[in-house]
Amino acid sequence: MTGSGFGVGRIRWNWFVAFALVLLLLPLLSEVNTPTLLAIWALFALSLGLMWGYAGILSFGHAAYFGLGAYTYAIASFNIGESTAPLLLAILIPMIFAAIIGAMMFYGRVSDVYVGVITLVVTLILNRFMNATAGDAYRIGNARLGGFNGIPAFPILNVPGDPNEQIYGTPYYYVVIACLLGSYLLARVILSSAFGRALIGIRENELRMELLGYNVQGLKTAIFAICGGLAGLSGALFANWAEIVTPSVFSLGQSAEVIIWVIVGGVGTLVGPMIGAVLLDTLKIVLGMQTSIDNSLILGAILILVVLLIPRGFAPAFVAWRRRLAQLQAYRRHARGTTRRRLHVKEAEQ
Amino acid sequence: MSEVVIETRDLSVHFGGVSAVDNVNFSLRERELRCLIGPNGAGKSTFFKSMTGQLRGAESSGRVLIRGEEVTSWPTYRIMRLGVGVKTQVPSVMNGLTIEENLWLSAIRTDAAAADAVVEEIVTEMALQPIARRQVSELAHGQRQLVEIGMVLANRPSLVLLDEPAAGVTGNEMERLVSIIRKINRNAAMIVVDHDMHFVRMLEAQITVFNQGSILVEGTADHVLNDQRVREVYLGTRAR
Amino acid sequence: MDYLAVVLLEILYMIAFLALISAGLAVVFGMMRVINLAHGEFVMLGGYATIASSKAGINIYVAMLLIAPIVVGAVGLLVERLIVRFLYGRMIDTMLATWGLSLLLIGLVTLIFGNTAVSVPAPIPGYQIGRYQMGGYNLFIVAVAILLYVGMWVVLRYTRAGLIARGAMLGADTVSALGHNPRIIYMLTFTFGAALSGLAGGVLAPLTGLLPSVGGAYIAKAFITVITGGAGIVAGTLSTAGLFGTVNQLVSFASTPVVGEIAMLLLAIVLLRLMPQGVTGRFFRNST
Numbered sequence: 001m002t003g004s005g006f007g008v009g010r011i012r013w014n015w016f017v018a019f020a021l022v023l024l025l026l027p028l029l030s031e032v033n034t035p036t037l038l039a040i041w042a043l044f045a046l047s048l049g050l051m052w053g054y055a056g057i058l059s060f061g062h063a064a065y066f067g068l069g070a071y072t073y074a075i076a077s078f079n080i081g082e083s084t085a086p087l088l089l090a091i092l093i094p095m096i097f098a099a100i101i102g103a104m105m106f107y108g109r110v111s112d113v114y115v116g117v118i119t120l121v122v123t124l125i126l127n128r129f130m131n132a133t134a135g136d137a138y139r140i141g142n143a144r145l146g147g148f149n150g151i152p153a154f155p156i157l158n159v160p161g162d163p164n165e166q167i168y169g170t171p172y173y174y175v176v177i178a179c180l181l182g183s184y185l186l187a188r189v190i191l192s193s194a195f196g197r198a199l200i201g202i203r204e205n206e207l208r209m210e211l212l213g214y215n216v217q218g219l220k221t222a223i224f225a226i227c228g229g230l231a232g233l234s235g236a237l238f239a240n241w242a243e244i245v246t247p248s249v250f251s252l253g254q255s256a257e258v259i260i261w262v263i264v265g266g267v268g269t270l271v272g273p274m275i276g277a278v279l280l281d282t283l284k285i286v287l288g289m290q291t292s293i294d295n296s297l298i299l300g301a302i303l304i305l306v307v308l309l310i311p312r313g314f315a316p317a318f319v320a321w322r323r324r325l326a327q328l329q330a331y332r333r334h335a336r337g338t339t340r341r342r343l344h345v346k347e348a349e350q
Numbered sequence: 351m352s353e354v355v356i357e358t359r360d361l362s363v364h365f366g367g368v369s370a371v372d373n374v375n376f377s378l379r380e381r382e383l384r385c386l387i388g389p390n391g392a393g394k395s396t397f398f399k400s401m402t403g404q405l406r407g408a409e410s411s412g413r414v415l416i417r418g419e420e421v422t423s424w425p426t427y428r429i430m431r432l433g434v435g436v437k438t439q440v441p442s443v444m445n446g447l448t449i450e451e452n453l454w455l456s457a458i459r460t461d462a463a464a465a466d467a468v469v470e471e472i473v474t475e476m477a478l479q480p481i482a483r484r485q486v487s488e489l490a491h492g493q494r495q496l497v498e499i500g501m502v503l504a505n506r507p508s509l510v511l512l513d514e515p516a517a518g519v520t521g522n523e524m525e526r527l528v529s530i531i532r533k534i535n536r537n538a539a540m541i542v543v544d545h546d547m548h549f550v551r552m553l554e555a556q557i558t559v560f561n562q563g564s565i566l567v568e569g570t571a572d573h574v575l576n577d578q579r580v581r582e583v584y585l586g587t588r589a590r
Numbered sequence: 591m592d593y594l595a596v597v598l599l600e601i602l603y604m605i606a607f608l609a610l611i612s613a614g615l616a617v618v619f620g621m622m623r624v625i626n627l628a629h630g631e632f633v634m635l636g637g638y639a640t641i642a643s644s645k646a647g648i649n650i651y652v653a654m655l656l657i658a659p660i661v662v663g664a665v666g667l668l669v670e671r672l673i674v675r676f677l678y679g680r681m682i683d684t685m686l687a688t689w690g691l692s693l694l695l696i697g698l699v700t701l702i703f704g705n706t707a708v709s710v711p712a713p714i715p716g717y718q719i720g721r722y723q724m725g726g727y728n729l730f731i732v733a734v735a736i737l738l739y740v741g742m743w744v745v746l747r748y749t750r751a752g753l754i755a756r757g758a759m760l761g762a763d764t765v766s767a768l769g770h771n772p773r774i775i776y777m778l779t780f781t782f783g784a785a786l787s788g789l790a791g792g793v794l795a796p797l798t799g800l801l802p803s804v805g806g807a808y809i810a811k812a813f814i815t816v817i818t819g820g821a822g823i824v825a826g827t828l829s830t831a832g833l834f835g836t837v838n839q840l841v842s843f844a845s846t847p848v849v850g851e852i853a854m855l856l857l858a859i860v861l862l863r864l865m866p867q868g869v870t871g872r873f874f875r876n877s878t
Binding site: 005006007194197198200201204205207208209210211212213214215216 | 402426427430431435436438442443444445446447448450451454455456458459460462501505
Binding site: 058060104105108109110111112113114116117118120121122124125128129131132252256259260263295296297298299300301302303304307308 | 673685687691693
């Protein structure tokens with residue numbers, strides 16, 4: 001029972017390997033700056049898509065953990081000087097924060113809507129706070145928080161153990177791809193496990209899961225924390241890409257964008273959110289190069305249309321469409337077969 | 351052998367100023383089958399929920415004990431882990447999953463290694479083979495009830511609480527339901543809450559009658575249904 | 591003594607401000623359980639409508655008290671017909687769609703008005719209390735807020751329309767039972783809520799420079815005020831506006847405005863956690 005089923009499906013290894021190869025060979029064909037950013041967004045989208053699509057938890061402020069990861073990395077790398085520990089902290093701190101917020105919400109049995117509200121407010125608080133930390137007084141160790149200007153020029157990722165060997169450019173692209181593929185596999189492992197199945201059960205009917213003896217609150221808090229950690233990782237990777245962190249990482253706009261990516265790509269699949277992120281951010285970059293149509297306008301229109309017309313996003317709709325196509329083809333084949341048989345009988349009769 | 355499985359001592363539940371359950375002392379022995387009946391608003395549902403830790407926002411006093419262990423303030427899932435199975439009034443099953451997947455989620459929690467085998471067993475027992483791979487959302491109401499009962503059983507409970515299992519069940523299905531309940535009763539103590547007197551009679555069990563939050567009378571079906579007070583409560587007059 | 595008066599006036603102003611920007615959202619949420627995340631943009635539109643018509647020569651009071659609500663009410667009607675009415679009962683989807691709407695509106699306004707701040711001067715001069723210079727216009731805002739809420743309370747309590755509105759809060763069935771088409775009532779409610787948001791935006795326009803992005807500041811505060819207030823439109827919103835306004839200003843006076851705002855947001859989370867049904871879900875149960 002743990003291989004497929006529960007709507008998760010087996011991992012298609014040939015697709016995965018093929019895709020991984022494409023990603024690995026990409027630097028030979030194009031510059032890596034944009035693909036690196038797209039991969040980071042894909043990871044961020046994955047972190048929300050895992051929680052939303054499979055556990056049914058929609059956070060309206062997922063950018064909080066993205067931002068915490070980015071800021072934690074920047075602050076820690078200023079203070080520690082070597083990047084391995086800061087990167088780990090950038091996963092751990094958002095995870096702990098998410099565990100606390102999650103526990104507060106889920107053990108309090110707050111309804112879905114209020115989860116949305118509370119997560120939104122948390123992001124707002126972080127945004128406001130970070131925006132106001134200008135001036136020398138606001139510092140953590142060596143790092144000045146910088147207010148709305150943010151924290152620039154912190155030490156970027158280096159080869160573990162050797163602070164002078166910095167990782168940027170194509171090697172950094174590979175680091176990001178490794179994190180993305182690794183996180184995807186982690187998500188797959190989770191979903192195939194009893195933990196993942198339980199989450200899917202919780203999404204379907206929380207009361208029933210409780211009546212079966214599952215610690216629903218604990219499980220929800222756990223996945224919320226894990227996805228917070230993944231978001232933090234993507235935040236730290238973003239910090240290294242941008243080489244500056246500003247309070248905009250906590251913006252409502254950032255939270256909105258990741259939700260749009262996931263819902264357009266498809267809630268209920270792992271690949272959908274990633275594709276949504278890549279497509280929509282590419283669209284944003286392309287649109288950004290011209291000034292006649294505003295970016296917000298397009299994104300807003302897309303979100304409205306998707307919610308009204310394809311509420312679960314493109315990927316599940318695509319899957320359903322393919323299934324229907326397959327059924328239609330099977331029906332046609334069957335019909336052709338019976339017609340042929342009938343003709344044979346007619347010939348035999350004559 | 352006749353150890354007390356679940357009991358309540360002086361259990362009272364208030365909502366605002368209303369007393370939904372009023373000083374109820376109830377006890378159920380191992381492998382006993384008890385029917386809980388009473389008119390609407392008698393407090394059966396509240397009593398039911400108070401035994402499974404599902405009451406929130408209510409002030410309650412008194413104690414609930416399962417095999418001597420005090421579970422009064424325990425969260426629901428902890429109580430369930432003592433070997434309790436609950437079937438709710440409205441079938442609560444996973445609509446987006448198949449029957450097998452539903453049963454699996456139940457079986458895996460008590461015995462991870464034997465989960466697949468338990469699922470197969472239950473499917474056979476409940477005669478669900480032809481539809482085992484169908485999605486629950488596509489099933490009829492009666493079939494969904496069966497799936498829920500199957501999920502309850504997959505946990506191997508020793509105490510089973512059924513809330514209105516006969517709702518929407520008629521004819522043959524009711525006979526099947528009664529035999530399923532009797533089968534469950536061989537291994538587990540059971541409390542069945544229901545309105546359907548025909549169904550309750552078919553179960554041939556001890557009955558507890560609730561009225562206005564407290565126990566009016568307890569006994570066999572004949573004893574209870576011939577009791578004057580029960581007739582007043584149900585028929586509203588001193589009718590025969 | 592002067593300082594105390596200043597503090598009190600500032601608190602009063604903050605409460606009025608919160609109450610004003612929350613009114614539209616409270617009506618829509620209280621009556622239809624719709625969470626309109628584009629509410630902040632409706633307020634922003636009210637501001638732009640006011641400034642645009644004021645610059646076109648229309649009297650500023652007419653612009654803010656008449657034009658703004660009418661314009662934004664019309665926008666609200668359009669939005670209800672095209673988007674919201676397909677999503678009743680689907681709370682999360684409504685939140686998502688209205689979030690998309692807010693982005694759309696920001697984009698649209700940026701396209702039309704550009705990204706530089708526009709403003710209009712406050713029509714009421716300041717006054718002095720002791721050593722302190724106070725904004726006179728703030729008192730006007732307080733007055734508008736008071737009149738608005740008193741008006742709403744009177745309508746809800748004593749008119750037939752108010753009765754239907756209160757019935758709508760109990761569900762579509764009650765509205766039908768009263769002999770009205772729920773769909774039309776919901777359409778009117780959303781339009782009215784939008785008009786209220788536009789009014790707030792209009793009245794607040796003279797205070798700061800207006801940018802397409804100001805909606806973001808309004809939505810957050812309105813949101814938490816309304817949600818923690820619960821279903822009671824007048825009682826709920828006023829109690830939480832009172833609570834938040836007081837906390838915000840007191841903490842701001844004690845340290846900085848940012849800390850004050852953060853204190854208010856933290857308080858919101860605490861309230862949401864402790865009283866998921868809002869203040870009127872716990873206390874004041876049967877109030878309007």
